[in-house]
Amino acid sequence: METGRPGGVGTTAAAGPVWIGLPPGLLRMRRLLLVVWLGSAAVGIGLLLGLLVGPAWASFALPPLAGIGWGWVLLGRNWRSWRYAERADDLLISRGVLWREETVVPYGRMQLVEVTSGPVERHFGLASVQLHTAAAATDATIPGLDPAEAERLRDRLTQLGEARSAGL
Numbered sequence: 001m002e003t004g005r006p007g008g009v010g011t012t013a014a015a016g017p018v019w020i021g022l023p024p025g026l027l028r029m030r031r032l033l034l035v036v037w038l039g040s041a042a043v044g045i046g047l048l049l050g051l052l053v054g055p056a057w058a059s060f061a062l063p064p065l066a067g068i069g070w071g072w073v074l075l076g077r078n079w080r081s082w083r084y085a086e087r088a089d090d091l092l093i094s095r096g097v098l099w100r101e102e103t104v105v106p107y108g109r110m111q112l113v114e115v116t117s118g119p120v121e122r123h124f125g126l127a128s129v130q131l132h133t134a135a136a137a138t139d140a141t142i143p144g145l146d147p148a149e150a151e152r153l154r155d156r157l158t159q160l161g162e163a164r165s166a167g168l
Helices: 022-051 057-082 119-123 145-165
Strands: 084-087 090-095 102-108 110-116 127-133 140-145
Touching: 022 057, 022 119, 057 090, 057 127, 090 140, 102 127, 127 145, 140 145
Parallel strands: none
Antiparallel strands: 084 090, 090 102, 110 127, 127 140
16 A cells, blocks of 8 residues: 655656555554453353353353454554545545445535544544535545644645535
8 A cells, every 4th residue: 555644645656646645543443452351251151050050151241252353453444544635626435345435525615624523532642534525425534633634634634625615
């Protein structure tokens, strides 16, 4: 995957768009949530069944533990699949491991660009950029960005959107 600097814009002559990957903080946050939720479930199931029914029943704590290992790998693959590129006339967002999805959002069609950050995202120093267009099917989100990059992207997309929509 080709990545560019945050703030990198445009395309290279032969290689196509300059793709920017998501920061590793998003992967850390998602993996921590996976371990907390499935780890708590494993401990709870193991203790509850082990104490109430019998020690052999505590083995039902193994599936959530296996889920941690499986989810760990899948979260990494999913995180690596997310990327975005700012081009001259539109924003590209690409994601997906099995089913690849690439969204093209023309700057002139953007109606609203939001930066959101929930309590967990704020704790990890992350923010998401959500783009709204007239067609609900083309609304797009870029999760897990550094807040400064999210604000820069919001300001740039808003500026480009206003410039492109003025000609409509």
